Amino acid sequence: MRLICDLHIHSKYSRACSPQMEPEGLEHWSRLKGIDIVGTGDFVHPAYQKQLRSELAEAEPGLYRLKKAAGSPVRFLLSVEISLIYKHAGKTRKVHHIVLAPSLESAGRLSEELGRRGNIASDGRPILGLSSADLLDIVLSVDPRNALIPAHAWTPWFSVFGSKSGYDSLEECFGDGAKHIFAIETGLSSDRPMNRRVGALDRLALISNSDAHSPAKLGREASVLDTERGYDGVLKAFRANTPELFPFTVEFFPEEGKYHYDGHRDCRVCLHPRESRDLKDKCPVCGKGLTLGVMHRVEDLADRPWDFKNEDSARQRSLVPLEELIADAFDCGVNTQKVREAYLKLVAEFGTEFAILLDVPVADLALKAPPKVAEAVARMRSGEVRLDPGYDGEFGVVRIFKERKERKFAVKGGVQMGLL
8 A cells, every 4th residue: 555654744733833733734735735644743842742632533553543534544643753852972962853753642641751851832743851862761761662763864953964053974873772763864965875875874765754844845745655544554654764665755856955965054154065165165255154954964974976876876766845846847936826736736636745746647637737837847747947956044046947057156256156
């Protein structure tokens, strides 16, 4: 059974999140997107946990459905992202982890344990002073079926391998507990081939999720499984990490992620890692340190060449969200009413957004969709896109019809630099 899973999201109880990020809104948008299993997000938060208990009912073992939508195919899996800030080996570490739980009872026990160690009510994504190794011990001691997965593993500021506050290996981060880590989340700014350049990660599954803060962003990345519908089925597919049980991930073109290249947003400087190294990782405008992006950090830890590919590298589909394709085709903003109306019309015609992006033949799409939208889908599937890489917190831009922005070059102190 093909199951499209998006397990890392946030609820309305997290900062800067839409009020629609609660079970009813998540169910509605998951149906539009074609997501079979969506994370609840934020299950540690006391008020949200109460809401989950009120609005969800178990459907299959470890998966829940919205009570008021008994016929919906959408299932919920209990998930939360936890932010850790702590000192380790002489450095301040800032690392985010995803935790999955098999039942509301297990989620409740974990919430109680973490509540004894910090404030879990101030934000849906709690910020705790625990080390990663201590959090892993707590998660597994509460319920051995719980799972911990390092979130957006390469993001500079808050990840296990981040350039600003992370580690060089899972063993350095978790100690002996590293053996319990069976997957990492690649994040929006990296994809499978980039991760497979690091041989130490070969044993790990590479999973993808949206990290959505609003429902329209659900499914921008996802993991596609072929397994039985249930909590154990999902984890079995991740742990096995075979093409039969875990065929592929849905990925951003990694350049679209907001930390792909190096840069300094205040000075509007965006650089390829080779350029950064030539500048000793300093901003050529102001002289401050650059934010070293995911591409740079992968290069630091890689033991394989930049063009390395293996069979696992191919287990992905690089997609552009449908609303972005429509906006490009219409040459207008993605958040306009025109785009939303076209989106809803297409989804009503073809079933789900993922059906349009992955499955519907372009010839069939062309019969009902505006011609340039059908052409945009065709070009996306074949990788015919133009990319302006993201950097230092600024999302990159994928262009189908528009030409990519020219990078302007200037000279400062005899050094050529790339400016946006």
